[in-house]
Amino acid sequence: NAGVTQTPKFQVLKTGQSMTLQCAQDMNHNSMYWYRQDPGMGLRLIYYSASEGTTDKGEVPNGYNVSRLNKREFSLRLESAAPSQTSVYFCASSEGAGLNSPLHFGNGTRLTVT
Amino acid sequence: AQKITQTQPGMFVQEKEAVTLDCTYDTSDQSYGLFWYKQPSSGEMIFLIYQGSYDEQNATEGRYSLNFQKARKSANLVISASQLGDSAMYFCAMRGSFSSGGYQKVTFGTGTKLQVIP
Numbered sequence: 001n002a003g004v005t006q007t008p009k010f011q012v013l014k015t016g017q018s019m020t021l022q023c024a025q026d027m028n029h030n031s032m033y034w035y036r037q038d039p040g041m042g043l044r045l046i047y048y049s050a051s052e053g054t055t056d057k058g059e060v061p062n063g064y065n066v067s068r069l070n071k072r073e074f075s076l077r078l079e080s081a082a083p084s085q086t087s088v089y090f091c092a093s094s095e096g097a098g099l100n101s102p103l104h105f106g107n108g109t110r111l112t113v114t
Numbered sequence: 115a116q117k118i119t120q121t122q123p124g125m126f127v128q129e130k131e132a133v134t135l136d137c138t139y140d141t142s143d144q145s146y147g148l149f150w151y152k153q154p155s156s157g158e159m160i161f162l163i164y165q166g167s168y169d170e171q172n173a174t175e176g177r178y179s180l181n182f183q184k185a186r187k188s189a190n191l192v193i194s195a196s197q198l199g200d201s202a203m204y205f206c207a208m209r210g211s212f213s214s215g216g217y218q219k220v221t222f223g224t225g226t227k228l229q230v231i232p
Contacts, residue, residue: 033220042118042205043222058219090159099147099209100166103220105159 002026006091006106013081013113021076021109023091031094032074033058033103034066036087043090049074050097081113116141118206118223126229127196134181135191135226137206143167146210148189150180153203153225162204165189193228201230 004025013019025032030051035043035058045058047066055066063085065077074093078085088110092103117140127133139148150162165173165180173180181190193200206223 035222040224042224043207045219045221048219088157092159099145100164101147101209102149102161102164103151103159103207104161105151107158 004091004093004104004106006089006109008109009107011109011111013078013111015082015113017081018077018079019081020078021089021091021111022073023075023106024073025091025093025104026072027093027095027104028071029093029095029104030071031097031101032068033092033094034064034074034076035090035092036060037090037108038087046076046089078111081111083113085111086113087111116143116146116208116210116219116221118208118221120206120223120226122226123224124227124229126231127193127200129198129230129232130195132192132194133196133228135193135204135206135228137189137191137223139187139189139206139208141187141208141210143210146208148180148182149207149209149220150178150189150191151205151207151222152200153205154199155202159205163191196230198230198232201228203227 007022033048034046049068052071091106094101146167148165152160163175179192203225
């Protein structure tokens with residue numbers, strides 16, 4: 001059972017380049033999320049998708065776009081990468097939005113923007 | 115708005131001893147869920163334990179228990195009989211606060227790095 005799969009695991013970009021982080025889950029979960037993790041700041045929500053066909057902004061959406069391609073897949077796009085976007089990115093999913101519904105995480109993508 | 119505070123950036127514990135990791139939260143919601151996650155040096159995020167705001171008993175999962183004190187707005191993680199494999203970052207998180215879309219977001223604290231000493 002793969003759970004949440006993120007690609008790529010590592011990426012180096014130059015300032016101004018674009019890229020898309022891919023995420024897929026095989027748990028039939030309705031909700032999906034993108035977080036970034038920076039030292040001393042915990043995990044901060046970039047975007048989330050409560051269900052297929054819907055997306056909404058989190059705490060730090062600037063510089064990012066997302067697409068909920070279908071129930072399984074939720075991608076994160078950086079249109080013009082900036083050094084401030086150097087971070088570890090996590091995709092997560094949950095069965096629903098219930099209070100007792102934990103997040104299940106992918107293994108993360110370590111992105112460096114030079 | 116909701117906020118999670120973890121005031122211990124780092125902690126040490128002797129192997130086989132118990133350790134408590136602190137977490138306080140702030141929310142205006144009456145209903146909410148509290149979670150703890152473990153992040154080993156390999157980087158993945160592992161769900162450990164859940165506590166609902168209306169649960170009267172503290173949650174337990176194996177060697178993990180959650181000391182929930184609602185009036186103090188605290189949700190401390192207790193790890194009993196520490197093992198070397200418990201060395202990791204630990205994050206407290208909360209689900210609550212409906213967004214304009216009626217969806218509940220999960221907010222994380224900044225984490226506590228636990229090191230277990232042989």
